[in-house]
Amino acid sequence: MVCIKSVDVFSLMSPIGEMVMKICPQGLHSLSQCDNIQDKNFDPQKGQDVFLIGKKSENDRVQKHVEECIEWLNAYFRDVRNVISIHMPDICVFTEIGSFQERVWLSLAKNIGPGKVVSYGELAKMVNSPGASQAVGNAMAANSLQILVPCHRVIRSDGSVGQYAKGKKNSVKNWLLQHEGWNIVNKKVVGLKNI
Numbered sequence: 001m002v003c004i005k006s007v008d009v010f011s012l013m014s015p016i017g018e019m020v021m022k023i024c025p026q027g028l029h030s031l032s033q034c035d036n037i038q039d040k041n042f043d044p045q046k047g048q049d050v051f052l053i054g055k056k057s058e059n060d061r062v063q064k065h066v067e068e069c070i071e072w073l074n075a076y077f078r079d080v081r082n083v084i085s086i087h088m089p090d091i092c093v094f095t096e097i098g099s100f101q102e103r104v105w106l107s108l109a110k111n112i113g114p115g116k117v118v119s120y121g122e123l124a125k126m127v128n129s130p131g132a133s134q135a136v137g138n139a140m141a142a143n144s145l146q147i148l149v150p151c152h153r154v155i156r157s158d159g160s161v162g163q164y165a166k167g168k169k170n171s172v173k174n175w176l177l178q179h180e181g182w183n184i185v186n187k188k189v190v191g192l193k194n195i
């Protein structure tokens, strides 16, 4: 994970509140909700368009990544079923795959689309590391590409939703899973409803 290019920071409005993305000319470095959005003040706004707060980049390549990311997020929030047909924003940190963490992120992003969930243990098996559930949990906690690397789709093997952002944003995980069509009863994912 080496990138020596300069990285610009942008803010977005979204249905799950303000998000911050960091982008270099090669693509996205990170995407996440503002740190100050937590369970106690999470106030989702279904139907809110995703848009850039502040001015555009003067670098055309950076601006192209900004727009692609906004387009992808709008597709995701408007109708999650369509998002698989939208070009996934280019991700800079994935240009040199190597670490366990990056392998887990990539496998999750590639294989567990909307309408799917996976347990920590199953995901460990998918990267040929059976038994490494704890390490998978750590990789999820370190995820810097929220939603794009869908760590909210990783749940406990008993079906319970588990933690999000080290337990500070569990209501966001619930909201995203429900947005993707899951029913959650007594903190457990119990089945897909029609969306």
Ligand SMILES: [Zn+2]
Binding pocket: 003, 004, 005, 024, 025, 026, 027, 029, 092, 093
């Ligand atoms: Zn970069």
